[in-house]
Amino acid sequence: MMVDTMTPAESPETTGSGDAKGTSVIVNAIAVLRTFTADEPQLGVTEIANRVGLHKSTVSRILATFEQEHLVERDPESRRFRLGLGLIAVAGPLLAELEERRVAYPVLRELTEQTGETSALMVWNGAESMCVEQIASHHQIKHTTPLGARYTDAMSASVQVFLSAEPVERVRALLRSGEISYPGLDDAGLDGYQIKLKDVTARGWAINYGESSLDEVGVAAPVYDHRGDIVAAVLISAPRFRVSRERLQSLGEACTAAARKVTTRLGGRPPGGTGGTVPG
Amino acid sequence: MMVDTMTPAESPETTGSGDAKGTSVIVNAIAVLRTFTADEPQLGVTEIANRVGLHKSTVSRILATFEQEHLVERDPESRRFRLGLGLIAVAGPLLAELEERRVAYPVLRELTEQTGETSALMVWNGAESMCVEQIASHHQIKHTTPLGARYTDAMSASVQVFLSAEPVERVRALLRSGEISYPGLDDAGLDGYQIKLKDVTARGWAINYGESSLDEVGVAAPVYDHRGDIVAAVLISAPRFRVSRERLQSLGEACTAAARKVTTRLGGRPPGGTGGTVPG
DNA sequence: CGCTTTCGGCCCTTAATACGGAATGATGGT
C-alpha cells in the first residue's frame, strides 16, 4: 500500500467511485488528518483539498470542525493548519497502554547511534506489523519506517519475528488468505517458509536481505512480556548496498541485544534457557 | 428539525460562547473516540451510545468506519472496542514535534519517584495549558492530570507560569474575555494577579495552594527553549492535606530543578544569569 | 504603488447521506 504518488490534477469529480466501501464523511475527515506528515506539518486548505481530492469548501468545513475540537490548530503567523494538541487527548489512553514505546525509545536511540541505521519498534496487530516508534538514521540515504506504517509482507523481518511465534496452521491461514503477502506462494514455498521461521526462532532474530524489496535489508528481534510471549519487535532497516553479509550479522546481534534490553526493562523474560544469565 | 426555512440563517457572527455552531457528524465521531479513557480502554457499542447520547446503530456505524481506518480495533476475546494503532499514525507527526515529551518523560518519572506526587508536562496553547505527559503518583489518594487535560483557570500553577511570560495587556485581555477564568474578577483582583505573576517570575515557580480547587495544590516551573521563551511547564499536583507550607517549598524546588533539567536537555537556556552553561 | 493571482471562507441549492426504529443474528448467563 504505502502512499502512492499523487497526480497533481486528477479528475476533480468522481465522487462515489474509488474505494467507496460502506463508509461515511468520517473517512474524508480522517483523510484530511492524514495529510499532515512530519515532513509537512503545516498545510493550507487548498493544498489539502488537492491531495485528498475534495473541494475547498468541504475541507474548510472539516478543518473548522477539527479546530473546534482541538484536533487541528492554526499557526498564528502563517494562518495555516497543523495538527492540534487535542490529538494527544484522544490518543492518550492508547499511548498510556503502549508502555513499550517509552521503554524502547532510549534503547532505539542508542541502537541507531551505534549502528547508524534506522531502528524501529514494531508491534503485532493480528495480521500486520505496525511501527509505533522510530529513530531515523543520520545517513543521507536511508530507509525510514514511518510511525504507523504497517507491514504485511512475509519477508519483512519483523513479520517473520511475529509469525515465528504463531501456530503453524495460523501462519498457513494468513498466507493462504493473502493477509500476509507472499508473492508466488506454493506448497513448497510454504514449507520453506515454515523452516525459515524455525530458523528465526533458533537464531533469535530474523533476516530480510532484500527479499521483500530489492534494495532494502532488515533485521528484527523479538521483545517478550512477562509471560514469555512476543509483544513487539525491534527492527533495523537499511539500504542494501550499505550492508554486507558480515555487517548483517553484527546488525542482527545489536538488534537482539537491544530487544533483550527492552524486554528486561519491561519486566519481561525471554523464553527457554538461552543465555540464562542476566543481561547486563 | 427545521424544514428548509426560507428565513435566512441568523448571522453567524457573535463570537460569544454560543457554541454548537459549525458542527457535523465529525463531532459525534470524535465524541465516540473520546469515550475511551485510560481507566476504561475497552468499551461496547451500547456503553458508548449511552455516554455520548447517540443511538446504537449510529455508534456501531461510526465504530465500523473507524475500525476500517484502524483508529479503533476490537479485542479478539471480548469483541469489545478499543483505540487502534492507526491513531499512532495520525498523531505521529504531532508526536514527532513534541520532542519535549520524550525528554521530559524520564525527568518526570524521577520527579514523581522522588516526591511521590503526580507530575506532568504542560504546554501552552494560546489560551490554555494542556497536559502532554504525565506520571501518576503512587499514593492511593492522588490528584491526576489526564493526558490532554486542558486548564484555563487563572489560579492553576501551570497557567500562572505561562501567563507570567505574556505581556500585561494580553493577560488582561484573556481574563476579561473569560478565556482564562478568574471567578469574581475585578480591577483590584486584576492588579493583584499581575503582581502574583511577577512573583512567579521572581521566584521561578508558581504556587496554587488550593486556590483553584479547595483540596488540591499545585506547583509549576517553566521550561525554556533555545531562545529563552517558555515552551512548557513542569507541574506537580497533590491533594492539599498532604502538603504543608514547608513541603510546598520543597516541592517547588524539586519542580524547578526538574524543569531546568528538561530545559537543558532540550538545548534550551533559562533566561538571566542562572547557570547558563550550554554545550556548544 | 497599484494590479493580478491565489487563497480562504460563506451562501445556497441539490441530492446524497446519516439517522433511528425495529428486526435479525450472535453471545453468554441461569
Added chain:
DNA sequence: ACCATCATTCCGTATTAAGGGCCGAAAGCG
C-alpha cells in the same frame, strides 16, 4: 434448552454535507 443482552443490518425519511460560485483578503508581480 431458554432467556437476556448485545451488536449488526435493513430501510424509509429528511437532515446533512457536498460543491459551485462569489467575495474579501493577502500575497506576488509589474
